[in-house]
Amino acid sequence: MNQRWWLWLERAQATVPLLAVAGLAGFTWWLVQSSPKDGGGARPALASSSPDFVLDKARVARFNAQGRIEAVLDGERMRHYPDTDRLQIDQLVLSARDDKGEGLKATSRLGEADHKAEVVTLSGGARVTALPVADQAASPRNRPVHFVGEVLRIDTRSRVVSSSEPVLLQQQGSEVRAQNLRYDDHTGITDLGGRVHGHYDAP
Known part of the structure; x- marks a missing residue:
């Protein structure tokens, strides 16, 4: 047992x-x-809408494959927003030139750009000047052309200036106003849309 x-x-x-x-x-x-x-899978963390860094008197430069500077973007203050990977600039100054010496010069109170300064939007007293080649003979094409408006957009890669808002074109005594604009700096052709008025002095 x-x-x-x-x-x-x-x-x-x-x-x-x-x-x-x-x-x-x-x-x-x-x-x-x-x-x-919880009604679903894990939710991704929300991207911050606050800048992750702020720089005073900052500069962003873009170089081509040969090491030549294509565009330089300066600002009294730059803020980078990680959720959009874009820069917000106070007192913007932009300079862009090609290998022939033709280029664009721009200023505005405010601006926004991608981190490579490829596409830049200017706002608040925006002014863009198309600069001719300095050593070429004087001609209508080689006179500086100024574009003034509240909002102007520059593609520094293709050097195209555009705006869907009213803009003023100035060139050596000539002034033309339009409701929208597209200017190709490679060809020197300006397309003005909407109501266009002003005066253009022929050379």
């Missing part, structure tokens, strides 16, 4: 770990099923 009792006790002891594991698994399953559902 005692031998049977000990045999039964040994078998019972052997099953205790299995029962404990099964009980733990059941409790875990119950805990998961009882947890409140």
Whole structure:
């Protein structure tokens, strides 16, 4: 009788770990099923709408594959916003030239640009000047052309100036106003849209 009792006790002891594991698994399953559902997967963290850095009297320069400067963007203060990866600039000054020496000079009270200064939007007293090649003979094409408006956009890669808001074109005594504008600095062609009025002095 005692031998049977000990045999039964040994078998019972052997099953205790299995029962404990099964009980733990059941409790875990119950805990998961009882947890409140959040209605979906993990939500991504919201990008910050605050600047991650602020620089005073800062400069951003872009170089081509040969190491020549294509565009230089200066500002009294620059703020970088990580959620859009864009720069906000106070007292913006922009200079962009190609390998022939033709280029654009721009100023405005405020500006916004991507981190490579490829596309720049000027606002508040925006002024863009198309600069001719300095060593070429004087001609209508080689006179500086000024564009003035509240909002002007510059693509420094293609050197195209555009605006969907009223703009003033000035060139050596000539003044023309339009509702919108597209100027290609490579060709010197200006497209003026909407109501256009003013005077243009022929050379």
